[in-house]
Amino acid sequence: MTARIPIVDYLVIDDGDPYLVAHEAEDSGALSFTRRNADPVNGTPGFIPRRLETTGTVRAFTVVHRDAPGIEVPYASVIVALDGGGVVRGRLTGTSRHPRNVATIKRVRLTTFVAGVDDHGTEAIAYAFEPEPTGDGDD
Amino acid sequence: MTDPVWLVGAAMTPFGRFPDQDLLDLGSTAALGALSDAAVSIRDVDVLAAGNVFQAASGVGQRLLQQIGQTGIPVFNVVNACATGATALRTAILAIRAGEADIALAVGMEQMGKLGLLPTSMDEGWSNETFEPAGRDGSVIDTGGILGAAAMPAVFATAGIEYAYQHGGVHFEQFAKVAEKNHAHSTLNPLAQYRKQFTYDEIHAAPMIAFPNNMLMCAPTGDGAAAAVIVSSERLASMSDDQQARAVKISASVLTSDPWSDAGEALPDFNTLTRNAAVAAYEQAGVSPSDLDLVELHDCFATAELLHYDNLMLCAPGEAGRFIDERHPWRDGSMPVNVSGGLLSKGHPIAATGIAGIYEIAMHLRGEAGERQITNASVGLAHVLGLGSSCGVHILERRAA
Incomplete structure (x- = not known):
């Protein structure tokens, strides 16, 4: 079986369906994906891990046509407010990248893809978002 | 005092x-x-x-x-x-x-x-020999472009679309109009990096960088x-x-950084620190936005300028689209913005930009701005924003005779 590793430590891929986990500040409830030394709101210590929902609402997007060398373009990028808390950025996959189409996508769900392979064959697993099925048979 | x-x-x-x-x-x-x-x-x-x-x-x-x-x-x-x-x-x-x-x-x-302003390499600090988590997010490769758009044109593009989602009357056209204005303004500035006027249609047709920011909506370095x-x-x-x-x-000199926001790790919030700086600067100077005769603001991208009309309270809340549609920020409008040509056309050598904005305002207040002089200018505001984030707002006033 191919070895896999999450592209970032806040993506969990070995516990059933993939999901994101945030550092929740015990005092303010602020959610962070990157490690912090104290509550970003008020500087008090103490965090607990919090599993986040895998569905959310798009609150902004762009479609990138020029990026760093090695990044395939064009691609759509969205800012997603996850249901229940947490705001995250990711690619939008599984749909047309034309801005007129992307602008119509409101509800999305987490998905994953292989972002790279190291010299030992280990796959780096990244997350992205895809349109949430509407329940009209388009799943 | x-x-x-x-x-x-x-x-x-x-x-x-x-x-x-x-x-x-x-x-x-x-x-x-x-x-x-x-x-x-x-x-x-x-x-x-x-x-x-x-x-x-x-x-x-x-x-x-x-x-x-x-x-x-x-x-x-x-x-x-x-x-x-x-x-x-x-x-x-x-x-x-x-x-x-x-x-x-x-x-x-x-x-x-x-x-x-685009990243030049995706390989710094990471090795493809063996994936090892590193840094505060435990990343095993550079996530820029992989976990969504992280380059500056795209970040500011996303912020522009967020504003459009939150407020009516903002589409690609309004951002393009910002670029049309600033390129036109720069034709009067002998110190500008570019002094070429573009029609709206030419701007509309420019190569896309990160929607809605195309080539003519991005500041040159x-x-x-x-x-x-x-x-x-x-x-x-x-x-x-x-x-x-x-x-x-x-009359006012204010520097702010970005307060915590729930979306800050996904999309930097350059609105709150700008608004905080503007409020403090107006209070410090004892002036209101309607007192301003001209503004030099940080149009690193066309989308950014539109947001800052609102952040600096040059227009009513949510009305930035209408503000540019009605030509208020043109040099002959009610609130001239970036009559120097702005970063979009005057240029953006990063550390020089903040004082260049002060220079521009001072020239107008002294009546020494030549062809691009705003008549009888007596109060001006200069704004810059550094991603990371830092915001500077200065208000200058002509000396009473």
Whole structure:
């Protein structure tokens, strides 16, 4: 079986369906994906891990046509407010990248893809978002 | 009430690409120009605040003094992303307000050449030999572009779309109109990097970088420097009538950073810190947005300018689209914005930008802006924003006759 590793430590891929986990500040409830030394709101210590929902609402997007060398373009990028808390950025996959189409996508769900392979064959697993099925048979 | 600080000299180099000059040539030209404009010598200066980003670890301020006069004064080297120049000016102001200086020199200088605002490599610090988690997010490869768009044109594009989602009347067209305006304005500025007017259709057809920001909606990078000489009220009173007549009052000087926001890790919030800085600056100066005769704001991308109409309260909340549609920020409109051509066309040598905005406002308040003069300008605002984030807002006023 191919070895896999999450592209970032806040993506969990070995516990059933993939999901994101945030550092929740015990005092303010602020959610962070990157490690912090104290509550970003008020500087008090103490965090607990919090599993986040895998569905959310798009609150902004762009479609990138020029990026760093090695990044395939064009691609759509969205800012997603996850249901229940947490705001995250990711690619939008599984749909047309034309801005007129992307602008119509409101509800999305987490998905994953292989972002790279190291010299030992280990796959780096990244997350992205895809349109949430509407329940009209388009799943 | 804090005693006001006065700008008595200002200068900037042309912005562009000058491979035959080095950073110190650019900084020297601006610094000596500002000293000459102030009719003072480097021997009169009590403190230097030097802003630079790309050679920040090299003692830029001291190296500059080696070119224009090693008088032994204290040097503050500052770096604060795109707010570096404004931070240098603010540092100089603080030295005067603290009573440690009567005359201060602030310089912002940068040499970027064709270094753009896109990342140049995705391999720094990571190895494909064996994936090992590193850094505060435990990443095993560079996530830029993989976990969504992280390059500057895309970040500011996303922020523009977020504003469009939140408020009506904002589409691609409104962002394009910002670029149309600033490119048109730059045709009157002999120091601008580009002085070419584009029609709306030409802007619409430009190659896309990150929707909605296309090539003509992104600031070019380049080389350049700007400098300002400032003095205390007491020192101004001892200067000549001509120096006093040309002095410009710095009515507000504010620097902010970004407060926590729940989306900050996904999309930097450059609205709140700008709004906080604007509120503080208006209060400090005792003026309201309607008192302003012109504004130089940080249009690193066309989307950014539209947001800052709202953040600086130049328009009613949520009305930035209508504001540009009704041509208020054109030079003949009710609130001229970026009559220099803005970063979009004047150029954006990062550390020079903040003081270049001050220079532009000062020229208009003195009635020395030539062809692009805004008639009877008496109050102006200069704004810059550095991603990371830092925001500088200064309000300047013409000296009462």
